[in-house]
Amino acid sequence: MRYDSITDAIGDTPLVRIDPAVHGLRTIDLYAKLEMLNPFGSVKDRAAWNMVRPGLPGAVRDGETVVELSSGNTAKALAVIAGMHGLPFKSITNRMRVAEIKDLLLLLGAEIEELPGQTECLDPTNTDDPLTLFHQELSQPGSPNLHTDQYFNARNTESHAAGTGPEIVADLDGRAPDFFIACVGTAGSSTGVAGVLRAHDPGVRVVGLVAQKSDFIPGIRTIDEVQEVGLFDPATYDAIEAVSADEAIDGMLTLVRRCGILGGPTGGAAYFGALRHLRPFDAESTQRRTAVFIVCDRVESYVGYVRRRRPELLGRPPVKNSVTALTEAEVAAATVIDTADARKWIAEERPLVVDLRGSFAYAALHIEGSVNIVDELFDELVRGGLPFSKRQAVLLACPVGEKSARYAALLTRMGHPDVRSLAGGIIAWRDAGAPLERG
Numbered sequence: 001m002r003y004d005s006i007t008d009a010i011g012d013t014p015l016v017r018i019d020p021a022v023h024g025l026r027t028i029d030l031y032a033k034l035e036m037l038n039p040f041g042s043v044k045d046r047a048a049w050n051m052v053r054p055g056l057p058g059a060v061r062d063g064e065t066v067v068e069l070s071s072g073n074t075a076k077a078l079a080v081i082a083g084m085h086g087l088p089f090k091s092i093t094n095r096m097r098v099a100e101i102k103d104l105l106l107l108l109g110a111e112i113e114e115l116p117g118q119t120e121c122l123d124p125t126n127t128d129d130p131l132t133l134f135h136q137e138l139s140q141p142g143s144p145n146l147h148t149d150q151y152f153n154a155r156n157t158e159s160h161a162a163g164t165g166p167e168i169v170a171d172l173d174g175r176a177p178d179f180f181i182a183c184v185g186t187a188g189s190s191t192g193v194a195g196v197l198r199a200h201d202p203g204v205r206v207v208g209l210v211a212q213k214s215d216f217i218p219g220i221r222t223i224d225e226v227q228e229v230g231l232f233d234p235a236t237y238d239a240i241e242a243v244s245a246d247e248a249i250d251g252m253l254t255l256v257r258r259c260g261i262l263g264g265p266t267g268g269a270a271y272f273g274a275l276r277h278l279r280p281f282d283a284e285s286t287q288r289r290t291a292v293f294i295v296c297d298r299v300e301s302y303v304g305y306v307r308r309r310r311p312e313l314l315g316r317p318p319v320k321n322s323v324t325a326l327t328e329a330e331v332a333a334a335t336v337i338d339t340a341d342a343r344k345w346i347a348e349e350r351p352l353v354v355d356l357r358g359s360f361a362y363a364a365l366h367i368e369g370s371v372n373i374v375d376e377l378f379d380e381l382v383r384g385g386l387p388f389s390k391r392q393a394v395l396l397a398c399p400v401g402e403k404s405a406r407y408a409a410l411l412t413r414m415g416h417p418d419v420r421s422l423a424g425g426i427i428a429w430r431d432a433g434a435p436l437e438r439g
Contacts, residue, residue, distance in 0.1 A: 007084075016031065018271075029291070035297070041297055090145075156186060175290075187231045214403050254268070264298055264301065266295075336401070337422065345395070393420075394416065398426070
């Protein structure tokens, strides 16, 4: 097949049937839409090209910079497209969580600006978040940038309404599947595809998958994040269900080892979540039905992610001290104190206050006298044993108090007698009017 430009190769990705001997469903044919086979490696190729294309002639004429608030696949695709047209690309994010993606963006010539934000993604309701302020500035008329605005740009959704959805219907011989399962990031792909499928069959069941609270799966929002950002509309979904990072990796292993599909953890989450949702329907019916899930991107960019969470898969010793091994009962039993009690405890007992946020966020505002140990580094420290003397009381703080509670539970399990978590995190501390310092 011959093309005049690599962008002509975006779309028309395969729909591949998963062997029933692998998934075990009796009455449901399960298909994977392999968006990982787009030329730049992900489902975001469609949205990136559709969003940036109308503005390219003017951007080339005026020497504009292509800018997106992204730390992942959208940034990667836009960096390639910008470079093809002789334009610079800038990625703005509150935190770059996947080292391989950051290195690849730099290799592609991207400029990366990490801001001292309070959350991992854009929250337009938080007008104090630097990422939100940056987004507002980029959206002003007369900006010297071509801002693709993936969180709010309708062309994100339209790229899937025009391409991904119709392709699925065509590959199923003009029928919509009975089930469509998709991970939710900006919600562009799930919203666009769902609209097309329901136009063919209003009875299509659409399932949105999100990450569990305080968990991190690349490209997927947590249930709290997804309520605040993007093109998300809860009416799109018949069900919204959470998947853990371990479940995403388990699903990914099945895809890469049993199906020959070299998908990343997002695709693994989609496969795992699809099976979990479909099994009850499969058990209660004899009617033949079909289900489709999306494999968003490739596994190669996430080897470091897997190494941190499941080192035994790469021939390394398993992690003994990990928050992933905690039960929900242990997390619920962690000692959590509110801002008022924390201030009193700090004044009277002088515990070590550990801020688990990123260094940019810490530099912007933090509790006086606290030390900054970014959660990834803290995770490494804990793996080697208790990082603090048992004689030293410890108060842990994170953005909203969820990660700190898990680490408090872990340190308690490891034998620390007095470790507490700040309820509501630094945001609750700030909202209570408690003092914060800069620098």
